[in-house]
Amino acid sequence: MITIEHLTKRYGAQVAVSDVSFTCQPGTVTGFLGPNGAGKSTTMRALVGLADPTSGTATFNGKHYRELPNAGRQVGVLLDAGAQHAGRTGREVLTLSAMVLGVGRERVDEVLGRVGLAGRPAGKRLGNYSLGMRQRLGLATALLGDPQVLVLDEPANGLDPEGIFWMRGLLRGFADRGGTVLLSSHLLHEVEAVADQLVVIAGGRIVAQGSKTELLAGTGGTLVRGPDRALLAKALEAAGIGVSPGPDDALVAAAEALAVGQAVAAAGVVLTELRPAGGGGLEDLFRSLTGSGGGQQVQEVLA
Amino acid sequence: MSTATLEADRPRTGAAPSGPSMLTLTRVELRKSHDTRAGRWLLIVIALAVLAVVAISLFVEDAPKRFTDHFGITQLPISILLPVLGILLVTSEWSQRTAMTTFTLVPRRSRVLVAKVLAATVLAVLGVAVAALAAVVATGLTPVFSDSERDWGISAALVGQVLVVQVVSVLAGVAFGMLLLSSPLAIVLYFVLPTVFTILVSLVSALDWVRDWLDLSTTSMPLFEDGLDGQGWLQFGTSVALWVLLPMVLGWLRIHRSEIA
Numbered sequence: 001m002i003t004i005e006h007l008t009k010r011y012g013a014q015v016a017v018s019d020v021s022f023t024c025q026p027g028t029v030t031g032f033l034g035p036n037g038a039g040k041s042t043t044m045r046a047l048v049g050l051a052d053p054t055s056g057t058a059t060f061n062g063k064h065y066r067e068l069p070n071a072g073r074q075v076g077v078l079l080d081a082g083a084q085h086a087g088r089t090g091r092e093v094l095t096l097s098a099m100v101l102g103v104g105r106e107r108v109d110e111v112l113g114r115v116g117l118a119g120r121p122a123g124k125r126l127g128n129y130s131l132g133m134r135q136r137l138g139l140a141t142a143l144l145g146d147p148q149v150l151v152l153d154e155p156a157n158g159l160d161p162e163g164i165f166w167m168r169g170l171l172r173g174f175a176d177r178g179g180t181v182l183l184s185s186h187l188l189h190e191v192e193a194v195a196d197q198l199v200v201i202a203g204g205r206i207v208a209q210g211s212k213t214e215l216l217a218g219t220g221g222t223l224v225r226g227p228d229r230a231l232l233a234k235a236l237e238a239a240g241i242g243v244s245p246g247p248d249d250a251l252v253a254a255a256e257a258l259a260v261g262q263a264v265a266a267a268g269v270v271l272t273e274l275r276p277a278g279g280g281g282l283e284d285l286f287r288s289l290t291g292s293g294g295g296q297q298v299q300e301v302l303a
Numbered sequence: 304m305s306t307a308t309l310e311a312d313r314p315r316t317g318a319a320p321s322g323p324s325m326l327t328l329t330r331v332e333l334r335k336s337h338d339t340r341a342g343r344w345l346l347i348v349i350a351l352a353v354l355a356v357v358a359i360s361l362f363v364e365d366a367p368k369r370f371t372d373h374f375g376i377t378q379l380p381i382s383i384l385l386p387v388l389g390i391l392l393v394t395s396e397w398s399q400r401t402a403m404t405t406f407t408l409v410p411r412r413s414r415v416l417v418a419k420v421l422a423a424t425v426l427a428v429l430g431v432a433v434a435a436l437a438a439v440v441a442t443g444l445t446p447v448f449s450d451s452e453r454d455w456g457i458s459a460a461l462v463g464q465v466l467v468v469q470v471v472s473v474l475a476g477v478a479f480g481m482l483l484l485s486s487p488l489a490i491v492l493y494f495v496l497p498t499v500f501t502i503l504v505s506l507v508s509a510l511d512w513v514r515d516w517l518d519l520s521t522t523s524m525p526l527f528e529d530g531l532d533g534q535g536w537l538q539f540g541t542s543v544a545l546w547v548l549l550p551m552v553l554g555w556l557r558i559h560r561s562e563i564a
Contacts, residue, residue: 041564048407049406050406050407051564066411069322070320070322071409072408079407083401087341088338088339093404096334096335100331100408100409141404
């Protein structure tokens with residue numbers, strides 16, 4: 001379990017992370033979302049002891065990362081896939097880590113196979129790797145020590161759609177077998193499909209957190225459409241449900257789908273569409289949460 | 304990528320495995336010194352330089368031809384080039400940004416730094432051994448290429464002194480690397496600073512005592528000759544404190560306090 005409590009990191013007068021608290025439970029995937037520069041990487045560096053927090057704590061099962069006897073055997077970390085020696089081969093990078101972790105050389109071949117780098121790619125120097133291959137190697141390094149916890153900063157960066165799909169399956173499987181996963185992204189759709197819990201950070205502060213369903217429930221009502229818009233609006237208002245104009249000829253009702261369906265059925269009005277408003281899942285949530293931070297940030301989150 | 308391969312990443316439960324031993328960490332650092340093209344080429348260049356020196360001392364007629372002479376002269380390329388390996392042992396972690404992985408796997412940074420110091424020491428001893436081997440070959444071949452006889456005599460004190468000098472010079476490289484954390488900067492300053500210092504203190508006669516007590520190239524010269532006295536060791540020690548200990552302590556603190564990104 002990862003526990004972050006009141007974590008604050010200042011660089012001089014600049015506050016990079018301010019009073020960040022959240023926990024990641026075993027068996028779950030936590031998506032750590034926010035625009036670039038929101039404080040995701042700083043939080044993760046403080047979590048694994050690469051940066052000292054100005055105040056607050058970050059622990060794994062109650063222990064600071066530096067107190068773990070063999071950190072890599074308990075926590076698999078991928079913070080920057082580009083931070084590797086360009087002159088080493090993929091296999092050599094993993095062999096060095098395997099020596100430190102105290103796992104056998106056969107484990108190197110095992111993880112190389114698991115991330116799809118077995119064979120020729122393993123013998124190539126990293127200078128010839130694409131960003132996607134570096135990400136796969138970084139993930140292999142994180143998995144090498146057979147940890148119970150994964151901390152991954154932007155692991156989908158540079159992966160093709162097929163690679164992103166593959167990584168989701170891997171992380172889901174890891175969590176389903178009792179592992180704890182914390183992964184960050186500035187892209188909503190990378191995380192939305194795999195995360196159980198979402199933590200949204202903007203400008204160094206957490207602006208929203210909770211389970212995916214909780215966060216969805218709090219958003220913009222239900223979109224309804226029918227052949228007769230006026231009749232539909234009348235039926236909903238009669239049932240005491242607030243109505244506002246939606247996109248095109250649709251309406252947005254301020255109630256859940258069940259209540260809306262019951263109301264229109266009682267009035268005998270025909271429906272052609274009934275679904276949560278917003279369509280893009282959490283996109284509207286993001287628009288509202290990070291919108292105040294400036295238009296460019298929103299673009300990044302929704303890109 | 305199939306379900307079958309995913310079954311393998313079952314998160315493990317149970318007792319936490321113990322951390323890597325200092326021996327393991329030192330072996331890792333030694334491996335890092337030669338598993339890249341830059342490191343391997345540097346070692347090849349050092350070997351070639353030793354061979355070149357052997358050839359010169361064999362074929363140049365008036366060069367002294369005893370084992371102890373060959374032993375002394377083959378140390379020269381080692382003492383110049385091996386510190387670069389010591390510098391790269393530290394700085395490549397920053398220039399290639401591998402420090403992130405290194406210190407994530409071993410979050411207690413001092414352990415990594417101790418391992419680097421130990422690895423550098425092993426490299427220096429290996430360097431002396433390789434040079435000694437080259438000197439053996441040179442001495443063996445001496446009667447073939449010249450009129451001189453084979454003379455195997457050497458004093459244990461001299462071998463010990465040379466070992467000390469080589470270890471100190473490689474550690475000076477490590478110290479400069481730790482302080483500056485940049486390969487080009489550390490390499491240039493490692494060669495330029497002591498040279499400028501030597502020139503300055505040699506030009507001004509009022510600074511003779513500085514040269515005698517703080518100039519490493521002056522104080523280490525007698526170590527290549529037999530029988531260094533107590534004052535010689537003291538003078539060597541004070542200059543080592545300035546050029547090796549001081550930058551290493553400052554660099555150690557810097558690495559401890561800095562954020563790795």
